[in-house]
Amino acid sequence: MKHEKALVWFRRDLRDHDHAALSAALAEAGEVHCAFVFDTEILAALPSRHDRRVQFIHESLLELDSALRAKGGGLIVVHGPASTEIPQLACQLGVSAVYANRDYEPGAKRRDAEVAARLAADGIAFKGCKDQAIFDGDEVLTQAGKPFSVFTPYKNAWLKRLTAADWAEYRCTGQFAPGPANGIPTLAELGFAATDLHEVGIRPGMSGAEALWDDFREQRILRYGSLRDFPAVKGVSYLSVHLRFGTLSIRQLVREAVSREADVWLSELIWRDFYFMILDRHPQVVSQAFKPEYDAIRWADWPAGFAAWCEGRTGYPLVDAAMRQLKHSGWMHNRLRMIVASFLTKDLGIDWRLGERYFAEQLIDFDLSANNGGWQWASSSGCDAQPYFRIFNPVTQSEKFDPEGKFIRRYVPELTKVANKYIHAPWLIGRIEQEALGVVIGRDYPGPIVDHAKARDETLARYAVVKR
Known part of the structure; x- marks a missing residue:
């Protein structure tokens, strides 16, 4: 019987379905809290207080919070340095573990190591899950057991390893802890202002992602290879911002690409995994040439x-x-x-x-x-x-x-x-x-x-x- 409480830390995965960390927490803990941090260490570095990305995140969080409340939960949203806010929140809630989906950026990896160390000092586990990539870590290696540095052999090895289990949907059912009554801070309270996000045609959140995805897979996914290079033509998916912030799952895209034999589109998704791998294994590329x-x-x-x-x-x-x-x-x-x-x-x-x-x-x-x-x-x-x-x-x-x-x-x-x-x-x-x-x-x-x-x-x- 489950007794422990857990905390799921949302980052670039702003959805309530097919979510690896959320699924694991709900399966392993008796009650699951959900949180997002507007990390001041990231926000302070932004050059403008009119940042479309902040508004996209903010509106996506409003939709996520609503979806979680419909399941009996809700989103705790805090504003401060994530490296201190998450350990403090975990202690306040009395959880036994914090779950988060892995991030491959050097700064994020340093932050997560710091969070994990602070949690460990309080006897709280930090559990990282694979979610934004289909394969990561040592899952796709050369025959010599080393990371690839050329895309085509990486792609071939990626495809050879791929099975239906790799695109299977994570079920997110279980007991949620009730959400807080104080809601999500406004953009102004975060120190930001509204932008022209909607005027330029961007619809945030899971609903925005699903609308674009439905349009692409019904209208263009099989013609993507012939249309994708012409900017005056509606040929691409326009899903990049939703993949970036995780308002839809990479697994549902791969699942559809494989079932429809949309090989050119699938290849672009594999490039995404490839670049995650390069950054993960070669963090020096942030400031130096790979060669x-x-x-x-x-x-x-x-x-x-x-x-x-x-x-x-x-x-x-x-x-x-x-x-x-x-x-x-x-x-x-x-x-x-x-x-x-x-x-x-x-x-x-x-x-x-x-x-x-x-x-x-x-x-x-x-x-x-x-x-x-x-x-x-x-x-x-x-x-x-x-x-x-x-x-x-x-x-x-x-x-x-x-x-x-x-x-x-x-x-x-x-x-x-x-x-x-x-x-x-x-x-x-x-x-x-x-x-x-x-x-x-x-x-x-x-x-x-x-x-x-x-x-x-x-x-x-x-x-x-x-x-x-």
Whole structure:
């Protein structure tokens, strides 16, 4: 018979179903409390008090609390350093164990070790569960028993290991402790203000995740491979923010992908596990190149070039449209993430870490493992990365993936009247025609900040130190 009480610490898993830590706690304890910490050590580092991510979390917590109350429970929400708040709360509640789903970021691992040590000093167990990844730890290794550093053999080993048990749903039934009466603090009480989250089309919570997931699996999951690279087309799932904050389960996505034989979509989910593994096993990638020799590259010191890239005024329409999409919505299409990252590192010659940091500030779906992995891929410094001599041409990429300029015109309205023939390289329009269109290059829209062909030669020279 169960007697112990337990505490489930929600972090990036804001749902009441198919939740590994919640399932384990309900199965092993007689009564389960649920808590979330607005960690001041994380919040204090955010550059703005108008942060869409904080509002997304806040509204998702309101929905989670409501769902837990319908089951007889409720959410305890505290505001302070998680490393002290969780041990204090565990003692106050008199629990015998704290359950949490594993996080693979170096800072989170340090925090969890600190929490576990403080709990142990009070005789309370800390139990970590695998939830946000299908496989972690030593579950997918090379034949030599080491972590993979190349994606394709990792993917093959991942698929070979996969069974129905790996995507089975965790049942979350049992005895919940009643929730507190004081509710969840407001955004203002947390020191934050409301944003344009809803205006840019983002619906938080489990309900928001389920609506997007239903739309994707019913309409596009089998066409994902043919649609995913075209930013003007509704081709991707738009689920990244929900995966980031766990308002839906990775297992239900894998289960559907396997059953529908949606192999291209499944491959993207495997990339997610791969980057979790890289960050978990190689935490130095947070500040260093995965391939150490790439730290010898001498990057350009060009603040004006970086500012032009951030603001979407490089003179390359698709790059500028992508950067303006990011600024407007907090999201960017994945093909465009690759293009703008290549442009920053290989056209402007600017350190990938600056771009990574800017994305970390702007992206509502920011995830350290995927963001770092993507940037190191684009700069050729990461595991299984784009070879350094493969350099995206921003004009041909634009012609290929936005052939009619629909996406460009959406975010660069200065070019609305420009014909498809010139939309990808408007500086080729004659001066008289520019005047007639009301789009004078250098006045109404910037000219190219760099010449791509020349920049390519400079990049090859910059990277030659690696080749040597």
